[in-house]
Amino acid sequence: MSINATLLIQIIAFVLLIWFVNKVLWGPLSKLMEERQKKIADGLSAAEKGKHELELAEQKAKEVLKDAKAQAQNVLSQAEKRGSEIVEDAKVKATEEADRIKASAQAEIEQEVSRAREQLRKEVATIAVSGAEKILTKEVNAAAHSDMLDALVKQI
């Protein structure tokens, strides 16, 4: 139990052991743990950043959607306007066309009527002449009474 040279040996052993522990245990393991700590911290901050970016993107998406909706609304109302314009236009054109057709038909009818009237007049004159001939027989000369007959035709 007395103090002896063992003390010196134990001091050397202790110092050597400190050196070894630092070399093979503390050094590598604490370095590794530090690296892991840093990695975890980095990961957490990256996640935080990602979250923030996601928020921004969501906001942006919302804005884009809103824009698109407004634009669609715009297009829709424009199309409606344009459609009603086209319909209005078509209506106007159709009315014009109808008027035109009606007018030309009217004109044709009038023409036809006047032509028929002309023909009828002529025929009546002829019939009248022939009738008068029959009534007067020889006394009425077509040539001699043509003035009268013409006046008669005009009256009809």
Place this chain on the structure above:
Amino acid sequence: MGTVEYIQHHLTNNTIGEGFWTFNMDTIIVSFLLGALIVFVAARLGKQLETGTPGGFQNFVESILDFVATNVRDAFPGHNPLIAPLALTIFIWVWLMNFMDLIPVDLLPWLFQLITGDSHAYLKVVPTTDLNTTLAMAFTVFALILYYNIKIKGVWGFTKVFLFHPFGKFFVPFNIVMTLIEEVSKPLSLALRLFGNMFAGELVFLLIALIGGTLAVGAAALFWAPLQVLLDLGWLIFHLLVITLQAFIFMVLTIVYLGMAHDEGH
């Protein structure tokens, strides 16, 4: 063999040499083997370190490292890369040497005597029950305390601590005595505390072992042998706490003393 001889036999080192140049071979070999065990296990662990998902043993070692690092951070101001490995070495080595106390007191000596064929061969298994071991560590720590005191404060600064501390400039001789006692008591208290606790623990184990050895004769064994087992178990569980606590105290005090050595404010 009488009880006194039994105890004395257990507390005598296996030595080589004479006088001061005596080597306590059991102390030296056991502490060397435990140190080698630390290095061997650490080196094996070092080859399969994993950053991402450490396995069971690495987790265990990492938690010890974390524990030591936390203590260093709490008790040591400033930064010195030597302190943490030093504290870790003390904690593990002292704990392992103390742990030899928990091996049944007669097992290793009996095996040793069986191997050597000498039924009177001495073997004192626990290195920390040898004052040489605890003093060796305490002196090493003390050398570091002196080194850092002088390195940080300078020779004059360190001398001033002796001259003007704790009672100012009018009590210089008294101050020198006080500070000297304070400084010398650091390594001595470190060494003697650990030694005393381990020695006493070993002694209690020996006394408990004596119950079975001396009293359990014939029919009385039916009573004394279970009692010995019970007492042994109780003391073992308590002592497990003691060896951990002593290793922890040695480590923390080393950190604190070195922290004081780094303190420039004195």
